Amino acid sequence: MKPEIKAFVFDAYGTLFDVHSVTKACDDFFPDKGEAISQGWRKKQLEYFFLRQVMGRYAPFDQVTLDALRYAVKEQQEELSHEQELALLDAYKKLDSYNEVKEVLSALQGRKLVVFSNGSPNMLEPLVEQSGFSSYLTDTLSVDKIKQFKPSPASYNQVLEELNVRREEVLFMSSNGWDISGAKSFGFHTAWINRNELPQEELGLTPDCVYTDLKGIVEWL
Structure with a gap:
């Protein structure tokens, strides 16, 4: 029997939205290098916010994303103009959503549905x-309010404070294994949306459930 969930909390990037839908925009500027730049962009984006968290040098995610883009383009031995920067950052605000998201959000109506990113x-x-x-959403929460990136415990605590719920009343969903590990360690129920069928992180923290897409979470109703 599933516990009573009062707040369904979704990560954004990779969970609701496909970060690699920027590949075409990258390819338009850098032919035949779009996929490599998109992959490098995401890789560095993750590395940079992890490093900033550890070093205590917080910067907003838009700056982290810009820095990661600049690195990814240089890694491919290309030069990035100011106009290209603006266009590619704008593309990040127009990412494609995954096909099932709207259907799932509709099925969950009447609950607290929150993006936490x-x-x-x-x-x-x-x-x-x-x-x-x-x-469809009750709220959209950003760690920028407390300037502590996930997976720090302080970041997940923001959910409790903002939504006025207890840890055991939250189902947290993410496609990112590191995010699921952080949320599980904090005490949330967790659903890993394992879109790429990756192995589980070796951190001794097992998700409550694993699905290939978000449709599986309706069994928590």
Whole structure:
């Protein structure tokens, strides 16, 4: 029997939205290198916010994303103009959502449905708005308010404070294994949306359930 869940909390990047839908925009500027730049961009984005968290050198996610983009382009031995920077950062505010998301959000109506992300508000708000998800969601939370990136415990605690719920009343969903590990360690129920069929992280923290997409979470109703 599933526990009573009062808040369904979704990570954004990779969970609701496909970060690699920027590949085409990258390829338009850098032919035949779009996929490599997209992959490098995401890889460095993750590395940079992890490093900033450890070093105590917080910067908003839009800055982290820009820094990661600059590195990824240089890694491919290309030069990035200011106009290209602006266009590619704008593309990050228009990421494609995964096909099942709207159906699942609709099925969960009547509950607290919240996006909780490392993304900064100036990235998250236009992304959620253009996707058409705003009418389904209760709130969109960014760690920028407390300047502590996930998977720090302080970041997940923001969910409790903002939503006025207990840890055991939260189901946290992410496609990122590191995020699921952080949420599980904090005490949330966790659903790993393992879209790429990756092995579980070797951190001694097992998700409560694993699905290949978000459709599986409706069994928590």
